[in-house]
Amino acid sequence: MGGKGLRRELGLFQATMMGIGGAISAGVFVTLGYAATLAGTSLIIAMILCGIINLFTMLSYAELGAAIPRTGGEYTFAKASFGGFLSFATGWFEWISNMFYASFSAVGFAYLISYMIPTINIPLTAIITVVIFTAINIKGVKETGLTQTALMIILLSLLGIFVFWGFLTGQAAGTLELKAPRGFLGVLRASAFIFVVYLGGEAIAVAQAEIRSPEKTIPRAILLSSLVLIFIYTTIAYVVFKIVPPESLAGQASPLAYVAEQFMGPVGAGIITIAGIIAALTSVNTSTMAHSRVAYALARDGYFPKGFFNLHGRFRTPFIAILVGSVFTAALAATGIVNFVAYATDFGFIIGFVF
Numbered sequence: 001m002g003g004k005g006l007r008r009e010l011g012l013f014q015a016t017m018m019g020i021g022g023a024i025s026a027g028v029f030v031t032l033g034y035a036a037t038l039a040g041t042s043l044i045i046a047m048i049l050c051g052i053i054n055l056f057t058m059l060s061y062a063e064l065g066a067a068i069p070r071t072g073g074e075y076t077f078a079k080a081s082f083g084g085f086l087s088f089a090t091g092w093f094e095w096i097s098n099m100f101y102a103s104f105s106a107v108g109f110a111y112l113i114s115y116m117i118p119t120i121n122i123p124l125t126a127i128i129t130v131v132i133f134t135a136i137n138i139k140g141v142k143e144t145g146l147t148q149t150a151l152m153i154i155l156l157s158l159l160g161i162f163v164f165w166g167f168l169t170g171q172a173a174g175t176l177e178l179k180a181p182r183g184f185l186g187v188l189r190a191s192a193f194i195f196v197v198y199l200g201g202e203a204i205a206v207a208q209a210e211i212r213s214p215e216k217t218i219p220r221a222i223l224l225s226s227l228v229l230i231f232i233y234t235t236i237a238y239v240v241f242k243i244v245p246p247e248s249l250a251g252q253a254s255p256l257a258y259v260a261e262q263f264m265g266p267v268g269a270g271i272i273t274i275a276g277i278i279a280a281l282t283s284v285n286t287s288t289m290a291h292s293r294v295a296y297a298l299a300r301d302g303y304f305p306k307g308f309f310n311l312h313g314r315f316r317t318p319f320i321a322i323l324v325g326s327v328f329t330a331a332l333a334a335t336g337i338v339n340f341v342a343y344a345t346d347f348g349f350i351i352g353f354v355f
Contacts, residue, residue, distance in 0.1 A: 006071060007141060007316050010211045012221055014145040015204050017152040019225030021282030022203040022290070024155065025105040028233065029112060029256050029276035031194060032240065033249035039190035040246045042180040044237045046191040051230035054198040058226045062219035065205045069214035072297025073206035073290070079301060091298045098206075098291035099325055101199060102284050103332035106130050109280030110333075115254045115273050126333035133284045134326040137292065140315045141210045144289055151282045158275035159232060162260055162268070166239030171263040181246075198229060203286040206293045288326060295321035 010018070032043075039046050064077045072079070075091030103126070110125035137144050180187050204211070204221050211217050240249075240259050249255040254276060260268030296318040299308035308321040 004311075005316075006209045006311070006318075008210055008212045008214075009140075009142040010145045010207065010217075012217050014149050015207070015211050015217055015221035016224045016228075017149045018145065018207065018286050018289075019204045019221055020228055021148050021152045021155070021279075022286030023198050023225070023229050023283075024232065024279045025101070025108060025197065025283035028194075028197045028236065029254055029272070029279065030108050031196070032237075033252045033255040035190045035194045036240075036246040036249045036255070038182060038193065039187045040179045040181045041241045042178050042187050043190055043194070043246070044234060044241065045178065046187050046194055047233045047237050048230065049187075049191050050195045050198050051226075051233065053195075055226045055230065058202070058222045061202055061205045062222040065208050065218035065222065066215045069208045069211070069218065070297070071206065071209035071293045072300075073202055073208070073294060075294055075297055077205075079297075087301075088298075088303050091294055091303065094206075095291055095294045095298065095325070096328075097199075098287045098294065099329045100332060101196075102130065102133075102287035102291065102326075102329040103335075104196070105280045105283035105287065106329070106333040107335075109277055109284070112254055112257075112273055112276040112280060115257055115269075123334045127330045129281070129284055130288075130326055130330045130333055133281070133288050134322055136285065137288045137322050138312065138315060138317055138319045140317055141207070141289070144285060148282055148285055151278050151285070155275055155278045155282065158271050158278070159236070162256075162264075162272060162275070163235045163239055165264060165268070166242060167235075169243075169263045172242050197233065203290045206290040209293075288322065288329070291325040291329070292318050292322040295325055 035046070036043050061073075068076055068080050070076050072091065074094050075087060078090040079087040081087075106126035106129040107122065109129050110120065110122040113125055114120050114122060136147055182189070204218060204225065208214050208218055211221075236256070240256070243259050243262050249258070252258045254273060256276065257269045257272040260272040262268075264271070295304055295308045298304040299306055299321070308318065308324070310320050311317060312319040
């Protein structure tokens with residue numbers, strides 16, 4: 001545990017929470033309205049479609065992660081398989097996409113705070129969020145894992161209340177008839193836009209050098225997190241369209257909070273707003289960990305400056321990689337434009353998948 005390299009301090013439960021929390025970001029809370037205008041109630045289909053695509057992708061991560069339990073995720077897999085430019089390109093896009101994702105989550109967090117405090121400075125709030133989780137990640141992987149687990153327990157409990165109450169309520173002004181106002185193309189566009197809410201689960205593979213018994217823990221954590229995500233997102237979409245018609249979500253700063261308020265009152269809006277805030281924080285946490293480990297792995301193989309490979313003498317974390325990545329993340333978060341950062345995140349991850 002106290003050797004010269006990264007410490008293996010994450011078990012199955014913490015690794016699974018890293019995967020789920022890395023994916024359930026503020027995205028599902030702030031992008032649902034725009035996605036609903038594209039696909040209507042057929043957004044439920046888009047959610048399932050994205051989940052299936054993500055599941056098949058994650059199955060390959062599970063197999064490779066168990067076979068090559070070294071830090072770096074997709075980059076490490078590509079390095080072992082191809083080497084050279086392809087592995088470098090994979091690592092580069094993985095690095096920048098995780099920074100985009102961290103900034104996307106931080107901006108989403110700021111927007112959710114603005115639902116309660118309209119006068120808040122969104123870019124400044126996003127930057128402060130990045131700084132806080134930079135400090136946690138430097139402190140140690142154990143602290144990162146414990147923070148993630150605590151936040152996820154609260155988050156899943158709050159979402160469970162929303163879904164369970166929504167299934168039981170008789171206040172239903174929406175419809176569950178699947179309609180796509182913009183046709184199949186609209187569903188595809190919504191899928192492309194909403195796919196970002198499934199991204200982040202690969203944080204398990206990126207952190208595989210810090211997971212105990214990786215050959216068993218990694219496949220189990222990845223499979224569990226992928227299946228849980230499909231269930232959560234599909235049930236949320238079901239409740240949303242049961243309560244309100246898709247067109248009513250357009251222009252809402254926090255669509256889920258708006259829906260919750262319709263059948264749970266102000267308490268429901270408060271519950272979902274808090275859930276969204278926590279979800280955004282879990283994603284900032286995992287993506288900060290992810291981008292730093294990718295930079296660490298790239299430096300290990302000589303593609304990044306050797307300084308990125310340095311570990312903190314006491315905490316055994318790649319503190320330089322964390323700090324440099326967080327500076328870029330904060331700069332992106334300073335834009336405060338959630339749709340731009342969402343598309344940029346999707347672009348980075350998809351290009352990484354292609355390589």
